[in-house]
Amino acid sequence: MLIKNRYLLRLFLLTVILFPVISLQAQEIVPKGFTPYWQININSGTSLFFGDIKENPIIPISKNNNEWRLGGGLIVGYQLSHVFGLRGQALYGQLAGTKTKLDRYFEGDYIEFNLNTTINLNNMFGKKRSDRLVSAYLLVGVGITNYNSTFYNLSTGTKIGYIGFGYGSGIKGRTLEGIFTGGVGVNFQLNNRLNINFETANRVMNSDEMDGWVKNFKYDVYNYTSLGLSYKFGRKKIKSVRGTPVTHQNLREVSPVRRESGKAKKPCTVEMQPVMPPATSNASKMEARAEKQLTPMQKPQKQISQTRVTTTPPRPILEYRVQIRAKYGQPISIALLSRKYGLSQNEIRGDKHNGYYIYTIGSYQTYEQARTRRDTIRSRFGISDAFVVAFKNGYRLDKLP
16 A cells, blocks of 8 residues: 555656646647636635445435535646646545444545646537636546544444554655546636636545445545635736737727817928929020010910929728627627627628627717717617727727727
């Protein structure tokens, strides 16, 4: 058993060392349209034992010796793609079990470290999106647990024995065991940075010693079901420059700056100077002398006088619209948007901007008119993230003028 635990510990430490290397290498093979990011999660929930010393196969009991226990943990993860992510978890929890037929119960606690892979099921089998409000995932991994356990007689409360407590090879003499983890979870996205997740996962140990009864169950199992809060960081900020996609959610509406009256742009002026051909013959000289002898009224009108031509550049066509939806790389059916939001198909227009298919409503000469329409769309049609955008000569601008 000691040799097996040492082998598992070395395998786990090797995985810990390779974890940052895998994360760095993954940045070189990032899928197009996805920005990898780190996240940190704090969580807490129930910690339940499943083994020989347990009254019911599934449902814990609260009488005699209460089998309900609590735990709490910290997770640091790196999301590699829309589907796959890597996580490292540290967890502390307590466990208990009762068996009235055997007149025994036990109590224990553990310190666990594990590494696992998450698989986003929605993005694996559906369209790959980062803005899902709700998404389900699987998790699979390996780890080690360090535990202490004490065994008691149920009728008298007398201590029968213990395991760990300075006699093991784990932290502070705890018993060290390898574990395999597997479970499911659901993410609820609050915004671009914060998620709430509900997760349940079983830990299968490579021994049957935790409850002090080595007979029926070959491997002891315990479960940790938790509610957690995640914070994402390390995402690159999206800038509105040519060649960089701008998402519908990251665009921000800014009121246009009012121009001061009376400061109109000066028109463009062009100076045209007379150009006289050089005299190259005697005939030309004689003609010039004849011109000098004529009175001003008799002079031929061959000289080109200086003229001042004023030209005004064509005025660009500027309009304001209300954007209701955007999707990168793939268009959305206008009929589908009409049914979803209850809008007429005739008033929904589709355009393409920086690789995104964008959909807008209306055409207004002033920002104030478009803003009024935006407020109506938000309140009446439930499109809470609708916002005002500007078009010039039929092309969408990155910022409002």
